[in-house]
Structure formats: C-alpha cells, structure tokens
Amino acid sequence: MPLSLTQQSVEELGGRSSVLVRQRRDHAELDRLMNLYRADGRTEEERRRTLKDIVQLTFSHAFAEETVLWPALRRLAPDGEALTARVEEEHQEINDLVAEIERTGPADPRRDVLVERAFALIRQDIRDEEDLLLPRLQEALRHDPKHLRALGTAWEAVRRTAPTHPHPAVPRRPPGNALAGVPLSALDRVRDALPAGARAVLGRTVATLAAAAVSRWRAVDRSRRGR
Known part of the structure; x- marks a missing residue:
C-alpha cells in the first residue's frame, strides 16, 4: 500500500518541482486559510478576504488537477478511472456549494452553514488525494521522477x-473543461480585481458565458460521437 503524501519527505516525493510536492503545498495553504477564516476576533471584512483567497485557490487548483493529473x-493506473470519478464528484459538490455561498450575503443565516459544509468537503478531498489518488500516481511513476517533475x-x-470561481456546469474532464473553462479564466480574474458591486454584475455575465461555452462543447461532443 503506497504511503500517504503526509508521511513522505520532499525528496521521496520527487523534489521541490514534483507535482506531488506542489499539490501538498497547496493543500497546506488551504488548511491554513480555512483555520484563519475560523479564527476568533476577525472582522467580517477579514473573513470575506480570506474566503475569497480560499475560493480562488480551491478552483484554480482543482482545474489543474482535472486538466493535467487525473487524465x-x-x-x-488500472484503478485510475474509479479513483478520479470519486474525486470529480467531490469537486462537483464543492462547485455547487461555493456557487450557493457566492449567492448569499454576509447576513444570510445560511452562509456559515454552507461555508462549514464546503470546508468539510475540501478537507475530505485533500485526504482522498493525499492518501489515495496521488500515492497511486506516485506508485505508477516510481521509476520516473522526471515525469513527476514534468507533470508539476x-x-x-x-x-x-x-x-478562480465555481462554474458548476463546466465539464470535469478534458477537452470539455478546457473549452468551457479556460475562456472564463480571464473574466474570473478581472472579476476578482473589481469592487463588490461590479463583481456581481460581471459574475452574471460570466455565468451566461459559461452556459454558452458548455452548450457549445455539448454540441461539439454530440457531433463527434455521431461520427
């Protein structure tokens, strides 16, 4: 049974540029941010900024996994399909929850409950990746650390x-996720830099574009499957 990433050194994981080390580093940062969000004595504005950082890191990290690692x-790995299907379901559930959080305001009584559910899912996703998926990838490439660094x-x-934001309708696998997701990246990053009011307007535009991109991908996929 492969060891969890938490039990291995940087060298055992393939070096600082290995995808395993990079993944673990992001996971540690997410854990730090979630603990910071819950810390006593923080203002509502400080919590808002921390939650924004968590959302941005969660979705950029997951998109890279779905585009590069899980394929x-x-x-x-012989069991790669079953393992990645499991974590893709977690990613979809996180997408749906965070999309709902983004529709609530700070005074909404549902917000704290939704945030705690999202944090619990993110922590479960991290455990599944560090204990199951990534050790299987490491095992498959145990004689090829250069491949781990190239993946990194x-x-x-x-x-x-x-x-950097949830787009629940975007497919979880390539090429659909790239076709629908990559054009949304620039808009997400512009949205991140805007004041709250302007972000809400752009958010609605992004949602419309996401739906159009997904519709386009589905049409292309149907055409491809029909050939």
Missing part, C-alpha cells in the same frame, strides 16, 4: 491561468 492517473511544471502552468 495521467487514468492512463497509468504542466500543472503549475494550468493552475496559474485557471478559473
């Missing part, structure tokens, strides 16, 4: 240009 795991470079490049 590799499906190719390399590709994963980081996608993460830095990925959407």
Whole structure:
C-alpha cells in the first residue's frame, strides 16, 4: 500500500518541482486559510478576504488537477478511472456549494452553514488525494521522477491561468473543461480585481458565458460521437 503524501519527505516525493510536492503545498495553504477564516476576533471584512483567497485557490487548483493529473492517473493506473470519478464528484459538490455561498450575503443565516459544509468537503478531498489518488500516481511513476517533475511544471502552468470561481456546469474532464473553462479564466480574474458591486454584475455575465461555452462543447461532443 503506497504511503500517504503526509508521511513522505520532499525528496521521496520527487523534489521541490514534483507535482506531488506542489499539490501538498497547496493543500497546506488551504488548511491554513480555512483555520484563519475560523479564527476568533476577525472582522467580517477579514473573513470575506480570506474566503475569497480560499475560493480562488480551491478552483484554480482543482482545474489543474482535472486538466493535467487525473487524465495521467487514468492512463497509468488500472484503478485510475474509479479513483478520479470519486474525486470529480467531490469537486462537483464543492462547485455547487461555493456557487450557493457566492449567492448569499454576509447576513444570510445560511452562509456559515454552507461555508462549514464546503470546508468539510475540501478537507475530505485533500485526504482522498493525499492518501489515495496521488500515492497511486506516485506508485505508477516510481521509476520516473522526471515525469513527476514534468507533470508539476504542466500543472503549475494550468493552475496559474485557471478559473478562480465555481462554474458548476463546466465539464470535469478534458477537452470539455478546457473549452468551457479556460475562456472564463480571464473574466474570473478581472472579476476578482473589481469592487463588490461590479463583481456581481460581471459574475452574471460570466455565468451566461459559461452556459454558452458548455452548450457549445455539448454540441461539439454530440457531433463527434455521431461520427
């Protein structure tokens, strides 16, 4: 049974640029941010900014996984399909929850409950990845650390240009996620830089564009399958 990522050194995981180390680093940062959000004595504005950081990191990180890592795991591991299907379901549930959070205001009594549910799912997703999926990827590439580092470079490049907000209708797998998701990235990042009121307006525009992109992908997919 492969060891959890939490039980291994940087060297055992393939070096600082390995995708396993990069993943673990993001997971640790998410854990830190979720603890910071819950910390006593924080103002509502401080909590809002922390939640924004959590959302941005969660969705750019997950998009890079779905674009780079999970296709590799499906190719390399006999049980890769079942493992990635499980975590994709978690990602979809997180998408749906955070989309609902973004529709609530700070005074909405549902908000804290939704945030706690989202945090619990994010922590479960991290455990599944560090204890199950990523050790299986490591096992499949145990004689090829260069491949882990190459995956790390590709994963980081996608993460830095990925959407930073939930788009629940966007497919979880390539090429559909890239066709629908990548054009949304620039709009998400503009949205992140705007004041709250303007963000709400742009958010509605992004939702419309996301729906159009998904519709386009489904039409292309139907056409491809019909050939």
